[in-house]
Amino acid sequence: MPHLLxxxxxxxxxxxxxxxxxxxxxxxxxxxxxxxxxSRLLELFARYHTRATFFVLGWVAEKYPELIExxxxxxxxxxxxxxxxxxxxxxxxxxxxxxxxxxxxxxEKITGQKVTGYRAPSFSIxxxxxxxxxxxxxxxxxxxxxxFPIWHDLYGIPTAPxxxxxxxxxxxxxxxxxxLSTVRLFGRNVPxxxxxxxxxxxxxxxxxxxxxxxxQNQMGIVYIHPWELDQEQPRLELNGLSRFRQYTNxxxxxxxxxxxxxxxxxxxxxxxYHQIACSKT
Numbered sequence: 415m416p417h418l419l420x421x422x423x424x425x426x427x428x429x430x431x432x433x434x435x436x437x438x439x440x441x442x443x444x445x446x447x448x449x450x451x452x453s454r455l456l457e458l459f460a461r462y463h464t465r466a467t468f469f470v471l472g473w474v475a476e477k478y479p480e481l482i483e484x485x486x487x488x489x490x491x492x493x494x495x496x497x498x499x500x501x502x503x504x505x506x507x508x509x510x511x512x513x514x515x516x517x518x519x520x521x522e523k524i525t526g527q528k529v530t531g532y533r534a535p536s537f538s539i540x541x542x543x544x545x546x547x548x549x550x551x552x553x554x555x556x557x558x559x560x561x562f563p564i565w566h567d568l569y570g571i572p573t574a575p576x577x578x579x580x581x582x583x584x585x586x587x588x589x590x591x592x593x594l595s596t597v598r599l600f601g602r603n604v605p606x607x608x609x610x611x612x613x614x615x616x617x618x619x620x621x622x623x624x625x626x627x628x629x630q631n632q633m634g635i636v637y638i639h640p641w642e643l644d645q646e647q648p649r650l651e652l653n654g655l656s657r658f659r660q661y662t663n664x665x666x667x668x669x670x671x672x673x674x675x676x677x678x679x680x681x682x683x684x685x686x687y688h689q690i691a692c693s694k695t
Contacts, residue, residue: 417624417634418592419466419680420559421455422533422609423448423474423481426641426648428499430536430568431656438498441473447647448474451640452481454668456488462675466490467682469533469559472497472517475524482524491682493531494518494555501538501568502546502560511549518553531684534560537569537594547581547589557687559592559635564603572603577632578690590687595634597623607674608637613663617670624678633686636674642667 425448427436436444459466468485470492475482485492497517502510514532521529532555539546539560550558558581563574576596580588596603605611606623627634641647645665652660 415628415631415633416679416681416686417607417627417636418683418686419459419464420533420635420637420683421466421468422495422637422639423452423468423470423485424495424499424639424641425474426644426660427650428471428473429639429641429660430499430501431652431660432650433499434656435650435652445648446478447644448478448640449481451644452484454643455638455640455671456484456490458668458671458675459490460488464675464680465682465685466680467493467531467684469493469495469531470517470521471495471499471535472513472520473499475517476520479524482521486525486527491531491684492521492525492527492529493533493684494521494529495533496535499535501536502534502543503538503540507545507549510546511553514550514553514555528554530554530556531687532558532560534558537562539571540569541571548583551583551587551589555589556691557590557592557683559594559683561591562594562605563596564605576603578686590690592635592683592686594637595623595627597626607634609639609642610659610662612636612638612670613642613667617673620670620674621677624674635683636680638667638671643671 427444494517497513561574562570564570565572578592595606607620624634
């Protein structure tokens with residue numbers, strides 16, 4: 415069974431960790447490094463004949479449409495990551511709809527395709543954020559990958575299902591949710607195979623976790639940000655926790671991705687959504 419490969423397309427100064435030092439109004443004053451980092455990822459995926467879903471920040475797409483064209487021309491899916499990387503629970507429903515709608519407008523103009531997938535900045539769908547899914551469905555989104563079934567200070571719904579499930583909406587409609595991957599350890603959900611967790615944990619842990627999911631006939635979700643390949647990115651003055659989240663083990667990320675791509679088969683999330691949705695109808 416293939417696993418799912420996803421990329422959150424944002425630059426080094428867009429992250430939640432960096433937000434304590436960099437405001438949205440200052441983004442344009444910082445050196446852009448995403449072109450080289452995204453190209454490295456695309457070259458790596460091409461070498462292993464791997465397809466992925468790229469959740470693109472609308473701000474990036476609007477400033478650098480050539481990056482989106484590069485993703486599409488490489489055979490990958492483009493999905494939505496919002497426009498300004500704002501946490502959902504810091505927005506009103508109206509602000510959220512405006513942010514996502516603006517991003518979708520930019521992405522669909524560049525790609526000429528309907529965008530049907532979404533991932534919240536910093537996975538910021540928490541308990542009590544159920545209104546989000548009705549708004550997403552109104553905007554044409556058909557699958558989401560924002561719920562992390564763990565406890566975390568910024569995100570997470572620990573009691574959420576661990577594997578893909580439909581979120582029922584009004585009028586018998588649904589959005590399919592692809593929760594971020596976890597493994598069960600000592601009675602708890604432990605995050606697996608993405609971003610800081612992929613950098614933090616040794617490779618054998620990630621490999622064993624994905625093998626465990628395969629044994630359960632379940633797909634794992636791997637996610638990465640282009641800046642996580644960039645050992646030379648500028649260092650911001652951050653507090654200890656944010657510095658840990660932003661910079662820990664960046665030097666290991668490219669090698670870990672190479673090993674994952676050499677050992678496992680991956681597809682994009684949109685492809686998996688169509689397989690699951692068709693099988694349930």
